Amino acid sequence: MFSTIRSRLIVIALLVAGSVASLIPRSVTLRERGPDGVMRDVVIKRVPLKLGLDLLGGIHLALEIDQSKGTVANPRDALERALTVIRSRVDEFGVSEPLVQQVGADRIVVELAGITDPARAKQIVERSAFLEWRLTDMSNQFRDALPAIDRALEQAGVTTGGEAPAQPSTIQQLLGTDTAAAADSVQADTASTANEAGPLSSLLFSFGGRPGEFLVPEEDFPRVDSLIHLPEVEAAIPRGLQLVWGAEPVSQGARSYRPLYSVERRPVLTGDQLQDARAQIDPTSKQAVVQFTLTRAGGRRFAQETRQHVGDNMAIMLDGRVQRQPPVIRSEIGRNGQIELGNANLQEAQDLALVLRAGALPAPLQIVEERTIGPSLGRDSIREGTQAGIIAGVLVILVMIGYYRFAGLLAVSALGFYALFTLGGLASFDATLTLPGLAGFVLSLGMAVDANVLIFERIREELKLNKTPRLAVEAGFNHAMPAIIDANVTTVITAAFLFQFGTGPVKGFAVTLIMGIFASVITAVFVTKTFFLIWLQRRGPAKELTI
Amino acid sequence: MRLFDNANYNVMARWKPAMIITVLFVIPGLVLLAVHGLNSSIEFTGGTLFQVHANSPAVETQSIRTALSSGGITGAEIQTFGAADEFVIRARLDPRAQVSEETTQETERAVRAALTAAFTQEGYEIVRTEAVGPKVGSELRERAVLALVMGFGATFLVLWFRYEWRFGLAAIVATLHDIIATFAFVSYLNLEISLVVLAALLTLVGYSLNDTIVTFDRVRENVKKTKRQQYFYDILNQSINETLPRTVLTSGTTAAATLALLILGGSVIRPFAWVMTFGIVTGTFSSIFIASPVLLWVERRWPSEDVKVKRGIGMAAPVTA
Secondary structure (H helix, E strand, C coil), X not given: CCCCHHXXXXXXXXXXXXXXXXXXXXXXXXXXXXXXXXXXXXXXXXXXXXXXXXXXXXXXXXXXXCCCCCXXXXXXXXXXXXXXXXXXXXXXXXXXXXXXXXXXXXXXXXXXXXXXXXXXXXXXXXXXXXXXXXXXXXXXXXXXXXXXXXXXXXXXXXXXXXXXXXXXXXXXXXXXXXXHHHCCHXXXXXXXXXXXXXXXXXXXXXXXXXXXXXXXXXXXXXXXXXXXXXXXXXXXXXXXXXXXXXXXXXXXXXXXXXXXXXXXXXXXXXHHHEEEEEEEECCCCCCEEEEEEECHHHHHHHHHHHHHCCCCEEEEEECCEECCCCCECCCCCCCEEEEECCCCCHHHHHHHHHHHHHHHCCCCEEEEEEEEECHHHHHHHHHHHHHHHHHHHHHHHHHHXXXXXXXXXXXXXXXXHHHHHHHHHHHHCCCEECHHHHHHHHHHHHHHHHHHHHHHHHHHHHHHCCCCHHHHHHHHHHHHHHHHHHXXXXXXHHHHHHHHHCCHHHHHHHHHHHHHHHHHHHHHHHHHHHHHHHHHHHCCCCCXXXX | CCXXXXXXXXXXXXXXHHHHHHHHHHHHHHHHHHHHCCCECHHHHCEEEEEEEECCCCCCHHHHHHHHHHCCCCXXXXXEECEEEEEEEEEECCCCCXXXXXXXXXXXXXXXXXXXXXXXXXXXXXXXXEEECHHHHHHHHHHXXXXXXXXXXXXXXXXXXXXXXHHHHHHHHHHHHHHHHHHHHHHHHCCCECHHHHHHHHHHHHHHHHHHHHHXXXXXXXXXXXXXXXXXXXXXXXXXXXXXXXXXXXXXXXXXXXXXXXXXXXXXXXXXXXXXXXXXXXXXXXXXXXXXXXXXXXXXXXXXHHHHXXXXXXXXXXXXX
16 A cells, blocks of 8 residues: 555655644633733643643642531532532632543542642632522613713723723624524614723623623623722622622624623522422423422522512522523512523523532532642653653664664654654643653653664664665565564553553553554654665665665 | 674573572562562552652751651651652551541641741742542552553463463563562662552563563564474574564663653652663563573473474473583
8 A cells, every 4th residue: 555655755744744733832712810810811822732730730639528427418419519619610710721520420520730829729629609599780770880980990090992992893793693682783782882982881781681781702801800890890889789790601693701790789598598409391381490499488588589579680699600691580489489491401401400409508528639739840840851851862862873873863763753743642632741651751762763673673684694675674674563563562551551540640651652652663664664665766776774 | 783793692591590680689679578568659558748848958857857746747757859958748547547538638737837837938848749538549559459450461361362372471470570570679779659650560561571572473483484403492592692682772772761761850750760770671681581491491391282393302402501
């Protein structure tokens, strides 16, 4: 199949192109906490090789449901609740890419790269969840106060704009929205034209949503978040109201927005008054709903409140974030009620039920494993590992060229391909590079030449039998093959078991080793052979092979 | 350049000194191991570990010990780690005591408090912590054992299918030699057994087998190729000598890599580098001096048809040659 040099070169070019493409620095959007303590999105360019915690520095926590102080009724549900709660706090960690993951049946793993204060991270994870139901600003008091807030901001020296366009074209935004949203265009218009000049109001859109609901373009989120926390703004917000963010961004057309709600400060209900919440398909409407049960006292209170506020919206907040769109109160609700989710599916209803239960039934967590690596240690590890790798590479190059001369030169250039393929493979499989992985890479630099050595020794032997270089090369490659395959199979197998049973750093080692072995076999039997073939074709008739 | 070109060493005759070296190396190491036990990392025992970087000369082993004991923590191990101003503090969980996950977390708080009280916040810096509860510890032990058993099991299966059983048996004996010798080495240096060190052990098994397999592939080929009657003993010698340049060169480049790691790779990876470096030495040794003599011994006890018919009974070559 790869008989001609041309087709071989094409294959090599494709492999190189693939590896390079997977290593080209990419723009990634990270959410980071700035020096002022506000989360913002930062776009950076970086090589898509993931580094493990042991190289980046950070904290690794494994948590389980604490059963030591009395049994937890439904540990599986408790774990899901805890997972929901921790995920909802991801922003608070203040790191760019937190990992929150269920491992096995009963464990949650949280990995926070680059964090410096493990005590704070632990406190965020272990804090019990707080659920509250609050009425939204039905009389639009906040919107009416917006001009005053804008004036207060202008007086404080905050001007409209920043890098974001002060007045994103309403038409442009409507183009992407569906017809239902387009029907609201009149209101969207008023929302942006009425307050167009203000530093805060120019960033808030309403699209004719519910009273007290605003949408903030995702890119303006950090700016608005810092604005609404300024003392001038807080003083100007009508008494009894508070601005809170929605938990999830929503999309309107092609753009992504953060919902911002103006809600009453006073909660109607808190999590301790909720007994249970379950997702169900309503038998009459066939729609997904969440049914909830309150405590006796909670039911009394809820009945009283809902009676007065039929037709109003009620925001469900977990840890200060509004979950989904606030539903409308249809009638007086006692101990049992249900939340209709419109055309949402059962999964979404289950998620909401989980949020409610998470706030109602705290899931006691205990830390069963904790590892922290300081950023300085991680940096040292990278530097030392890289140094070791460079020295190892130089030694291998010296030995190969010294021993095999011309053929060694071919092998060394193949080594360059080997390193490129290994790193490219790691990047395209989204593998994580850990410290043992780095060690595995250095180690495999030494091992990678093995296949070349096997082949070269064979070629030497064939040359000794007075074969021509062409025949010797051919025979050398063919005879070395069984030994190369046999020898590498065992290493791949042990590495596979290490991957299966190892923890993070060891997994990183196993992946690098496996990737390294494949790369070294490909370079030795394919790339080096192609070099030889090219040399054989070009050499003068009398030229000898120095090997 | 040529090394061991046309080498013709009677390697097989050296099995006795090789055996003596092995015994002399392994037995004291195993005795030491039996006396001291394995130095398991807290990953397996459960407990807490701190790596502390000293910012002031006041922080040294003795003052850390004093600080800890005045904070109510006794029995912690304190060692320098790689450099004079780096320390590792280990508080292992006593396997006999009643322990819970909270104990590890409390220990951590107590250690931080004790160090801050003695050296102030600026006097020291905690660069690494590990706190492993007893449940995770026993789980990791289980997984480590599983990885080792299944890793070895699978490689043995491959040898079984790929080779005739006599070759497989000899390769297994050579590999077991490497594992035992490595444990002896680990106990001499009192290296801590962690998951990463076990990973090195499994890797060196793969590496050592790799060496043995290359030699045995040559033996197989030479058995097929030889037309005239020849002692199996000589075929083994010939095969070892023919593969000697490759063995030396590959071991050399790999050893260059592991030595670079050992010297430059930093203190965290050093135990791994030690085990790998030793693994290359023992792997090379065993594939030359252990695997082939064992194969000869197995062939003598249970001669294969191939060797008997083609090579005659004459394979009972003079062992003392």
